[in-house]
Every structure is written in C-alpha cells, then in structure tokens.
Amino acid sequence: MSSVTVRVPAKVNVQLSVGPLRDDGYHDLVNVFHAVSIFDEVVARESELVTVRVEGEHADQVPLDDGNLAIQAARALAKHAGRTYGVELIIRKAIPVAGGMAGGSADAAGALVACNELWGLGLPREDLMEIAADLGSDVPFSLLGGTAVGTGRGEQLTGVPTGGDFHWVFAVADGGLSTATVYGQCDRLREATGEQVAWPRVNDGLLAALAAGDAERLGTELVNDLQPAAVMLRRSLTRTLEAGRELGALGAIVSGSGPTCAFLARDADHARELAAALSGAGVCRLAVAAHGEVPGAEIV
Numbered sequence: 001m002s003s004v005t006v007r008v009p010a011k012v013n014v015q016l017s018v019g020p021l022r023d024d025g026y027h028d029l030v031n032v033f034h035a036v037s038i039f040d041e042v043v044a045r046e047s048e049l050v051t052v053r054v055e056g057e058h059a060d061q062v063p064l065d066d067g068n069l070a071i072q073a074a075r076a077l078a079k080h081a082g083r084t085y086g087v088e089l090i091i092r093k094a095i096p097v098a099g100g101m102a103g104g105s106a107d108a109a110g111a112l113v114a115c116n117e118l119w120g121l122g123l124p125r126e127d128l129m130e131i132a133a134d135l136g137s138d139v140p141f142s143l144l145g146g147t148a149v150g151t152g153r154g155e156q157l158t159g160v161p162t163g164g165d166f167h168w169v170f171a172v173a174d175g176g177l178s179t180a181t182v183y184g185q186c187d188r189l190r191e192a193t194g195e196q197v198a199w200p201r202v203n204d205g206l207l208a209a210l211a212a213g214d215a216e217r218l219g220t221e222l223v224n225d226l227q228p229a230a231v232m233l234r235r236s237l238t239r240t241l242e243a244g245r246e247l248g249a250l251g252a253i254v255s256g257s258g259p260t261c262a263f264l265a266r267d268a269d270h271a272r273e274l275a276a277a278l279s280g281a282g283v284c285r286l287a288v289a290a291h292g293e294v295p296g297a298e299i300v
C-alpha cells in the first residue's frame with residue numbers, strides 16, 4: 001500500500017464539568033464528547049523520513065515540526081512497533097485551529113490509523129487507544145467518535161447511546177485560545193470567588209436527552225465549566241452566544257476551551273437558517289452547520 005487516507009471528525013463537549021486541579025497539572029473531568037461532521041483528512045504516503053504538510057484555511061497556524069500532533073503520533077506508533085519508519089503526512093484541515101474542537105487531536109488520531117495501515121502493523125484499536133492517551137487527553141475520543149463520557153483527564157471513555165441525529169451550528173472566531181490558558185483562567189476565577197470545587201458528576205438529564213434524541217431538552221442541559229474563563233479571555237463571545245439565542249437556537253455554549261461557539265438547532269433546515277443568520281449578524285468569522293454523532297477516525 002503506497003497511500004492511506006483517514007477522515008477524522010471534530011468534537012463538541014455537551015458536558016464539560018471540571019473538577020479540582022490535580023498534582024500533575026491536569027483536572028479530573030466529566031467530559032461528554034459528541035463527534036460532529038466537520039472533518040480533517042490525514043493522508044499517509046510512503047517516505048523515508050517523517051514529514052508533514054498542511055493544506056486548507058489557517059494551515060499557516062499549524063506547526064510543521066515535532067510540535068505537530070500528527071508527527072508525534074507517527075513517531076509514537078513507530079516506537080510502539082519497535083522500528084524506524086518514515087511517512088509523508090498530508091493534513092487537509094477543515095477543523096478550526098485552536099478552536100476548542102480538537103483539531104490537533106483529530107490529526108493525531110488520523111495519523112495513528114493511517115500509519116498503522118500504511119506500515120502494515122495491524123495493531124488493534126485498544127493499542128492505538130493507549131498510544132492516543134499519551135499524546136493528549138482528547139486523542140482517544142477522536143479515534144472512537146460517536147458520543148462518549150470521558151473521565152480522568154478525559155481519556156477514559158465509555159460510549160453513550162443516542163436516539164437520533166442532532167443538528168448544530170458552529171460559530172468560528174478569528175484566532176484561537178490556548179487550552180492550558182483557559183484551564184488556568186478557570187482555576188484563577190475559582191480561587192478569586194472562593195468556589196468550593198465539587199467532584200464532577202455526569203448530568204443524568206443530559207444523558208436522557210441524548211438517549212431520547214430530544215434536541216429541545218439537550219439544549220437546556222448543556223454544561224461547560226470552562227465557559228466563564230473562555231468568555232473572560234474573549235469578551236466578544238458574550239455577544240456571539242446572545243445572538244445565537246436571540247436567533248432561536250435551542251442551546252448555546254462555548255465548545256470546550258473555545259473560542260468556537262456551538263448552537264443546537266431543531267433540525268437540518270433550522271441549522272442552515274441559523275448558520276446564515278449568524279453569518280449575517282457579524283458576530284463570528286464564519287458559521288458552519290454540522291450534525292452529530294458521526295464515527296471516529298476511519299479509512300476512506
């Protein structure tokens with residue numbers, strides 16, 4: 001095989017409950033991930049060296065050295081296999097960069113699946129999941145896809161049943177936010193208010209809404225503990241969220257660490273209307289309609 005192409009989805013967090021800061025610098029979470037139909041493609045081609053090229057909008061914001069998560073994934077897989085392998089990786093980017101939609105994690109997951117195939121390793125998904133967890137807290141979910149509860153750092157996953165498709169609009173901002181900075185701001189806000197940080201628990205109402213495919217209820221059950229921190233770092237998000245609510249979204253939330261905002265729609269037509277209205281409202285760089293859930297990293 002001389003070339004393998006893998007398609008990997010973005011995610012939105014329908015519940016992101018952040019527990020106390022751990023000694024290792026991470027937070028214990030209840031992180032309910034939901035994979036949506038905005039996809040990066042990772043192509044792996046035979047090569048002597050490990051290299052990466054990135055195509056698409058904002059490709060210039062993605063590192064091309066060892067800081068690229070897809071490169072790190074290829075190297076980690078080769079190490080796991082105990083051999084030296086080369087690969088030319090080409091990333092076709094559609095997921096916003098540093099947007100809270102796990103684009104880098106998607107590319108890492110894509111590189112794991114693509115290189116496993118290209119190099120003929122035949123490693124099972126469980127092995128890829130273990131390597132994924134060392135690359136980043138969100139990478140295992142990019143492999144798994146669907147809808148799942150992540151505990152620990154977010155890397156320990158349990159699938160969640162859903163009763164139908166959900167339709168979303170994503171308002172993409174100009175520029176990104178650093179995940180570590182947003183968690184840090186969350187800690188500072190909690191310290192300043194003296195808030196007692198509770199152990200995170202899964203929202204049963206949210207699980208019920210997901211299981212029933214009930215968008216109306218899901219819209220009222222969305223949770224993101226990082227939202228106040230993201231809004232404090234990017235004040236304009238208040239207006240973006242308000243605009244979506246005023247335009248009839250069933251729910252409005254910052255996606256993960258932001259700054260992308262996610263709006264829940266009634267159906268596909270409503271999502272298209274909402275995307276057009278948000279684009280016209282001047283509250284984001286771009287509004288994209290998408291649906292979930294969709295599968296994780298898969299060869300196309």
Ligand SMILES: C[C@@](CO)(OP(=O)(O)O)[C@H](O)COP(=O)(O)OP(=O)(O)OC[C@H]1O[C@@H](n2ccc(N)nc2=O)[C@H](O)[C@@H]1O
Nearest residue numbers: 025026027100101102136137138153179180183255256257
């Ligand atoms: C917030 C979330 C929500 O899904 O993603 P994004 O919205 O940024 O995509 C995740 O928790 C991000 O996961 P990921 O982007 O993989 O984070 P990592 O590379 O593992 O960690 C980056 C940094 O985020 C902070 N971090 C991450 C996960 C976690 N459970 N607690 C943390 O405090 C730490 O400061 C860490 O150094």
Ligand SMILES: Nc1ncnc2c1ncn2[C@@H]1O[C@H](COP(=O)(O)OP(=O)(O)O)[C@@H](O)[C@H]1O
Nearest residue numbers: 067068069097098099100101102103104105107
């Ligand atoms: N393949 C990649 N795609 C996007 N960003 C990457 C990639 N590899 C490394 N990065 C770095 O990771 C940072 C976070 O990117 P990303 O995963 O898109 O955002 P988020 O963590 O908000 O979901 C970027 O600012 C970039 O420096």
